[in-house]
Amino acid sequence: MTELMTLQNVSVHFPVRGALPFLKKGEIQAVSNVSLSIHRGEIFGIVGESGCGKTTLASTMVGMIKPTAGQVLFEGVDLNSLPRDEFKKTRRRMQMIFQDPFSSLNPRFNVYQIVSEPMFIRGEDDEETMKARVAELLEMVGLSAGDMYRYPSDFSGGQRQRIGIARAISLNPSFLVCDEPVSALDVSIHAQILNLLLELQEKLNLTYVFISHNLADVKKLCDRLAVMYLGKIMESGDSDKIFAQPLHPYTQALMAAVLDINFSEQKETEILPGDTPSPINPPPGCRFWQRCPKAMRGCKAIPPEYVEVEQDHFVACRLVNGFPDQDMPEGYDQPLVRLKTVRGR
């Protein structure tokens, strides 16, 4: 089987309480009805702006958050139906690398304690074995065995991220979720960490989920990807296909918003108006209609279907997939005329 991780109609909702107990409760639909499959040995990118649910989705993949609905299958097994000790065993094979290397390492642990913690929890108690393993891991991520007894505060951001990576691979996982692993680092360090991730992938046969808001990084790194907006997947599939021909207006807008340092190619691009709306009680219909430059009247009310337009290229947009033939209100296919400014939030 080539599919390592499959999400089937996964939704994650968080309840929000009103200011007073009897006020109406709302619900943050952080992830709603997401279906995805991640193949073994690939790098799968999740792109989107803050608040679009990409981190929630990743946490759901590794079982840190239980989905409100839907199933998370890891190697065909539903993670959330596993008994606790089975889940723990499976969970060892999936690890996470976090965004902020300053808050994700315990400042009172030395490097040896940080990196050996997962082994210790698994039940390893032989100090010598662990030390040898930690030394090996540190070399693997570009640090030296001599760094073992130093503390996180002795290291720079890039080095700390390397420690985080060493900890993540200490139990030989097969599935690694990288949640914005370079966005807290300096530009000149980005490439070092990304190259390290690529190198480790080859060496250890890993499958990555790479979460990022940087489309250029995703394009260079990922084999397949999903573009998220407000808890829903707008477009997903083969990375080359999506970058060659982005079909969803949001994907197009995201690509246009990437500033290029290639000076001769500076161009005036259309800037997406407005802000991401609140995920509490999101708009009906397409979640993007309020900001979409190409929205039609029907987009407001009728949610788009998630359709495979070519092999391994899915899009959820009525512009691409068309509206259903029956029961349409009048003028549904007319361009949406809206006020000049769009209210954020």
Added chain:
Amino acid sequence: MGEGRVMEQVLKLRNLKVVFPTDYGLIRAVEGVDLDIYHRECVALVGESGSGKSVTSQAVMRLLDSPPALIRVDTLEFAGQDLTQLTEQQMQEIRGKEMAMIFQDAMTSLNPVMTVGKQIDEVYRRHYGDSKQAAREKTVKNLELIGIPEPKERANAFPHQLSGGMRQRVLLAMAFACMPKLIIADEPTTALDVTIQAQVLKTLRGMQRGCGTSLLLVTHDLSVVASTADRVYVMYAGKIVEKAPVKDLFTAPHHPYTVGLMAAVPRLSDEKKKFTQIPGTVPSPIDKPSGCYFHPRCTYATERCRREMPRLTPMGPDREVRCFHPLSVGRNGHD
């Protein structure tokens, strides 16, 4: 008030040095920085964390507390005025009115228990002595100008009720309130999403042109620089390593660090699965290397680079480079 001649100099900074004494040794944050900003110009100060770019910008506004900072400067002239001679009270008259600052994190730089309108009103009340009503009128006009929908209602909102992009716009409105001569924007879009970043940058640039303000853009993001600035200073470990008009810098960078930095920025047009990297890390500010600070990470470093710190050498019109072996300058590239 300046008449707005084209080459009127707004800021002249010569040989700024800032040192922080710590228990572990001296942190030499800024080592002899010169900076010129002319009327209506957008100048970018680019560097990674620890390069001293923020300290430089704070020193210009005299926002650094001394102690702990030890500051030495030969010239700090703002619109013909010697800022080093002014008292703190006189400085306060200038800050907000003639030079203003926009910070990175709008949530922490706005007062959370005060409506945003009131915070902008304050600028007018403080600097022009306006009445409450007059100030609010100006505030609403200002918010509208900056592109905030329903400015009247939004003025009564608290910062937490606004989105990140809106908050950043409120900061812009506050900075532009008195039409200052110089605005210093310290990483104004770093905390924002890409689509919002594009909006805010466009507004910032539009306001700057419209108001005839000069802008000092402090950032680590070269792509922001390429789309926004007129001239660029590149900083590394407390020193300016390259100075150039933006077009020249991006078409033909001379310093190996600038070259590396540009190669490290991923582009949509790049090859897959390969990232160009600069080896090593930014040196610790306490323990900087000998000679050229960049030599341990530089592929072109020679014996001379290890021993001697190169000077900032002129290379063509309005360009300077601090390197013994500047790149892409024809065959006789070495000085």
